[in-house]
Amino acid sequence: MKTLIANGLILLYDESGWKTAKKDILISGNRIERIDDALSAEGCKVIDASGELVMPGLINAHTHAYMTIHRNCADDLAFFDWLDKVQKIEDSMTEEDVYWTTLLAIIEMIRSGTTCFVDMTIKSAQEMSGPKSAAAGAVRDSGFRAVISRGLAGTSDSEESLMKYGQAVREMEMFRNESRLSFIHGPHAPYSCMADYLRKLTQSCRDRGIGQTIHLSESLAEMDGMEKEHGMTPIRYVDGLGVFDVPVIAAHCVYATDADLRIMAEKGVSIAICPKSNMKLGNGFAPVKKMMDAGVNVCMGTDGCGSNNSLNMFSEMNAAALVYKGADRQAQDVSAADVLKMATINGAKAIGLEGQLGIIREGATADLILIRLNEPQFIPANNILSGLVYSSNGSETDTMIVDGKVLMEQGKLTSIDETRVFKEIRKMAARLNTSAASDA
Numbered sequence: 001m002k003t004l005i006a007n008g009l010i011l012l013y014d015e016s017g018w019k020t021a022k023k024d025i026l027i028s029g030n031r032i033e034r035i036d037d038a039l040s041a042e043g044c045k046v047i048d049a050s051g052e053l054v055m056p057g058l059i060n061a062h063t064h065a066y067m068t069i070h071r072n073c074a075d076d077l078a079f080f081d082w083l084d085k086v087q088k089i090e091d092s093m094t095e096e097d098v099y100w101t102t103l104l105a106i107i108e109m110i111r112s113g114t115t116c117f118v119d120m121t122i123k124s125a126q127e128m129s130g131p132k133s134a135a136a137g138a139v140r141d142s143g144f145r146a147v148i149s150r151g152l153a154g155t156s157d158s159e160e161s162l163m164k165y166g167q168a169v170r171e172m173e174m175f176r177n178e179s180r181l182s183f184i185h186g187p188h189a190p191y192s193c194m195a196d197y198l199r200k201l202t203q204s205c206r207d208r209g210i211g212q213t214i215h216l217s218e219s220l221a222e223m224d225g226m227e228k229e230h231g232m233t234p235i236r237y238v239d240g241l242g243v244f245d246v247p248v249i250a251a252h253c254v255y256a257t258d259a260d261l262r263i264m265a266e267k268g269v270s271i272a273i274c275p276k277s278n279m280k281l282g283n284g285f286a287p288v289k290k291m292m293d294a295g296v297n298v299c300m301g302t303d304g305c306g307s308n309n310s311l312n313m314f315s316e317m318n319a320a321a322l323v324y325k326g327a328d329r330q331a332q333d334v335s336a337a338d339v340l341k342m343a344t345i346n347g348a349k350a351i352g353l354e355g356q357l358g359i360i361r362e363g364a365t366a367d368l369i370l371i372r373l374n375e376p377q378f379i380p381a382n383n384i385l386s387g388l389v390y391s392s393n394g395s396e397t398d399t400m401i402v403d404g405k406v407l408m409e410q411g412k413l414t415s416i417d418e419t420r421v422f423k424e425i426r427k428m429a430a431r432l433n434t435s436a437a438s439d440a
């Protein structure tokens with residue numbers, strides 16, 4: 001059956017920028033078939049979008065969905081102390097734990113307007129039809145969209161690192177026919193992956209025609225360590241190993257230098273900025289204006305719940321538009337239009353789906369959200385972009401369509417049993433004793 005979204009205000013984008021228009025949208029299968037005035041509702045499921053903004057779903061370009069279990073624990077710690085605490089919890093997590101924590105992440109993303117995420121997870125599903133198959137299974141079962149990577153660390157002659165690599169590849173093979181799900185490699189960082197392992201993963205990307213995602217230049221400790229060990233920045237170091245010769249989403253890049261940014265622009269690397277995580281872990285402010293000026297594709301992520309502590313991309317857009325102005329002492333830097341583009345169009349480009357996702361146009365994939373404008377924070381409606389970035393909190397998300405299917409309608413989820421997920425997570429938190437993680 002076709003779906004007609006009627007009477008809404010549509011957020012559109014073209015070379016001249018963002019604009020709105022009162023139009024109807026006809027969805028056929030997983031595509032936007034037509035955008036026009038007063039389209040016929042015959043034979044359609046009709047969604048009345050009166051008083052609502054219809055906009056592209058947001059794309060969270062860097063997160064660790066399983067980390068919802070780390071929410072509000074291990075807070076207010078220095079970066080490597082924090083990493084140590086969260087590591088202890090995740091070492092005890094099972095494949096099924098990753099399934100439930102990822103489902104919780106998906107619920108939070110649906111309720112705050114995100115339709116797609118790039119994940120770096122800790123377990124690969126080893127049975128596609130297994131009862132609860134890690135992050136990939138959660139995405140498959142919920143009807144959501146994701147690009148999944150298994151976070152990998154170590155060296156190419158370590159048995160454990162090779163085993164995890166093998167599991168990641170096996171999962172890619174198993175889920176290769178799932179349309180809303182794709183895979184990339186996830187080398188964790190240059191300080192946790194040895195050079196030979198980074199080369200091996202890059203070669204594996206080449207062989208499979210996929211990309212990879214990696215944390216880069218996130219903390220001062222990382223910068224100092226790389227300078228001491230290799231005499232160069234992490235970005236120059238991985239470039240020298242060929243990491244950027246395949247499509248890459250580099251997370252953070254807080255300490256990227258001008259020379260680093262030139263390399264990244266030239267190699268077509270996308271940078272996923274994570275402003276709230278960088279502030280919470282005391283890592284500082286990325287040079288976002290310089291990234292944009294250098295011509296780098298800047299997209300945006302929330303990072304995991306252990307360092308944010310939410311997956312709300314509206315909140316992330318708000319932070320991005322505010323903190324970089326403050327850091328640069330330039331009120332005109334990083335505008336509402338810029339950050340909205342990072343969270344939609346640029347995110348789609350980062351995952352190789354430019355023009356298909358992150359935009360409402362005929363022929364594009366139908367990943368859309370409906371936002372209630374009849375809320376105090378949107379009144380008066382002087383400027384819709386400012387409303388979305390400076391006033392919204394994401395909770396105005398009323399209805400969501402992913403791949404042409406309704407995943408939430410008027411606040412009701414259609415594909416996930418929230419009560420069951422909350423129950424499973426509470427049980428898991430008690431078993432893993434997560435509330436004790438902040439104790440000394």
Ligand SMILES: [Zn+2]
Nearest residue numbers: 215251303304
């Ligand atoms: Zn991360």
